Amino acid sequence: MDQKVVDELARIVGDEFVSTRDDVLLTYSASASIGYDSVRPGAIVRPGSTQEVADILTVANKYKIPVTPRSGGSSLQGEAIPRPDGLVIELLRLKDITVFEDLRSVRVGAGITFGRLDKFLNQYDLWVPVYPESALVCTLAGNVAVNGAGPGSSTYGCIAEMVLGLEVVLPDGTIIQTGTEGNPNAPGPFLRYAFGPDLTGLFIGSLGILGIITSVSVKAFKKMHHFHYETYGFDRAEQTEKFLMDLKQNEIGVLFASIYEGEILSFFMDMVEVEFGIPKHEWPPFTISAILGRVREDQLKSDTELTKRICEELGGHVIGISELPRGEWDKRMWTFARTSYLHGWHWRILYHHQTPSNWHRSIEEIWAVMDKYGLLGHTAGFLTGHGSYNFYPHLYFDPQDREEEMKVREAHKELAQRLFKTGAVPFKLAPYWIEDVEEMKDYLNLIKTLKRVMDPNNIMNPGIFGEM
Numbered sequence: 001m002d003q004k005v006v007d008e009l010a011r012i013v014g015d016e017f018v019s020t021r022d023d024v025l026l027t028y029s030a031s032a033s034i035g036y037d038s039v040r041p042g043a044i045v046r047p048g049s050t051q052e053v054a055d056i057l058t059v060a061n062k063y064k065i066p067v068t069p070r071s072g073g074s075s076l077q078g079e080a081i082p083r084p085d086g087l088v089i090e091l092l093r094l095k096d097i098t099v100f101e102d103l104r105s106v107r108v109g110a111g112i113t114f115g116r117l118d119k120f121l122n123q124y125d126l127w128v129p130v131y132p133e134s135a136l137v138c139t140l141a142g143n144v145a146v147n148g149a150g151p152g153s154s155t156y157g158c159i160a161e162m163v164l165g166l167e168v169v170l171p172d173g174t175i176i177q178t179g180t181e182g183n184p185n186a187p188g189p190f191l192r193y194a195f196g197p198d199l200t201g202l203f204i205g206s207l208g209i210l211g212i213i214t215s216v217s218v219k220a221f222k223k224m225h226h227f228h229y230e231t232y233g234f235d236r237a238e239q240t241e242k243f244l245m246d247l248k249q250n251e252i253g254v255l256f257a258s259i260y261e262g263e264i265l266s267f268f269m270d271m272v273e274v275e276f277g278i279p280k281h282e283w284p285p286f287t288i289s290a291i292l293g294r295v296r297e298d299q300l301k302s303d304t305e306l307t308k309r310i311c312e313e314l315g316g317h318v319i320g321i322s323e324l325p326r327g328e329w330d331k332r333m334w335t336f337a338r339t340s341y342l343h344g345w346h347w348r349i350l351y352h353h354q355t356p357s358n359w360h361r362s363i364e365e366i367w368a369v370m371d372k373y374g375l376l377g378h379t380a381g382f383l384t385g386h387g388s389y390n391f392y393p394h395l396y397f398d399p400q401d402r403e404e405e406m407k408v409r410e411a412h413k414e415l416a417q418r419l420f421k422t423g424a425v426p427f428k429l430a431p432y433w434i435e436d437v438e439e440m441k442d443y444l445n446l447i448k449t450l451k452r453v454m455d456p457n458n459i460m461n462p463g464i465f466g467e468m
């Protein structure tokens with residue numbers, strides 16, 4: 001990157017927080033997205049305040065430099081990979097946390113991870129119950145930018161449902177605050193839908209194409225201390241889907257529920273049963289691993305009994321292996337995603353949402369595509385919020401085999417198109433939905449129009465939309 005630009009950046013943040021060193025650029029050329037090629041940026045800058053972010057974007061605009069905001073770098077679909085010779089703005093120095101106990105909310109800087117926030121909120125007996133498996137490295141701001149979800153989402157929905165307001169620096173350097181904090185006299189974040197149209201939503205799932213989120217205000221809840229961990233077995237997909245729907249219809253406090261096909265579970269158990277301490281078992285065709293959670297013990301007891309009854313009335317059975325859901329909930333960094341790194345797997349992931357009753361449609365398409373391309377992979381996901389199921393199927397490849405990797409990329413595209421036909425939806429601006437799904441053209445054109453107005457030089461994450 002031109003030294004003149006680097007000097008201007010250094011004047012904003014100080015020499016210590018700008019770098020063009022080879023080893024630093026190499027570090028920021030990749031992320032946790034192992035199935036994507038690395039790209040070397042031109043410089044890294046690490047602002048320490050919202051005003052510095054604004055000043056940096058003013059410079060980037062002046063020189064029309066492509067910008068990639070980066071928080072934890074834990075995203076899995078190449079979202080945080082920079083543009084060649086572009087500028088990475090890393091936000092981990094924004095570390096403020098302010099709790100508003102009376103408002104049941106908390107505001108955090110863009111550098112705060114879920115893990116750090118959870119530790120902080122422990123002292124108030126509060127938590128933010130949507131807690132991704134990558135919680136120790138993933139920030140709330142980054143998760144809002146991808147509209148993520150995680151354990152807890154089966155009750156509370158995606159992170160979007162938690163957000164009360166955002167502070168955002170627009171591409172031209174303007175700083176805006178959405179939600180009640182838009183009024184500087186407000187006591188804090190207590191309502192997202194203030195001041196007319198929901199501008200907060202514009203930035204959720206936007207992958208940083210419209211601005212940089214510098215702080216996030218979210219709901220905080222009384223921490224739960226009562227949990228029940230269980231696995232439930234079924235022979236048929238319809239029973240399994242109905243079980244999930246009945247849990248919701250009966251308002252059971254299911255914090256996390258995930259359906260595993262028998263063959264997938266057996267495949268995983270070959271790898272992880274020792275790590276998780278899961279007993280050997282002949283898994284049924286379909287297993288639901290579930291965590292029920294409630295604030296009060298009597299509520300949990302009643303939910304546990306009702307869940308068992310619903311399972312048995314549908315023809316299923318309680319398996320009685322609690323170590324699987326316990327591993328998913330208590331040891332989130334020991335999850336399958338982490339495990340797959342340990343075992344050296346490479347994959348492409350295809351996040352989407354489906355209805356629980358259509359769970360089998362996603363499964364059918366995933367297997368059909370894997371069979372067609374002769375690939376290995378797995379189906380995985382969990383119940384999310386009011387009535388959806390968040391899927392994240394993986395397609396594996398051998399990183400030494402370029403031909404196989406290219407096959408996975410083709411299969412990924414085809415799978416996106418086929419899933420769309422089943423009624424599945426993305427929850428962020430993932431490039432494969434944008435490029436490959438013709439039916440969303442008008443909707444996406446509106447977003448492009450907004451981007452042209454807000455970011456006329458197309459500096460913000462231009463890789464997502466390509467040429468404007």
Ligand SMILES: Cc1cc2nc3c(=O)[nH]c(=O)nc-3n(C[C@H](O)[C@H](O)[C@H](O)COP(=O)(O)OP(=O)(O)OC[C@H]3O[C@@H](n4cnc5c(N)ncnc54)[C@H](O)[C@@H]3O)c2cc1C
Nearest residue numbers: 071072073074075079133134139142143145148149208213
């Ligand atoms: C082991 C493992 C488990 C995972 N489990 C989950 C899970 O349970 N749930 C889940 O949702 N995800 C999960 N992920 C994926 C990942 O953690 C999420 O995508 C996460 O939200 C990314 O946050 P981050 O802070 O790392 O953001 P980054 O990866 O740094 O960035 C993600 C995207 O947001 C943009 N961005 C980052 N910060 C900002 C900002 N401040 N303003 C505007 N745009 C910004 C970036 O440009 C990029 O496009 C997992 C990943 C791993 C490695």
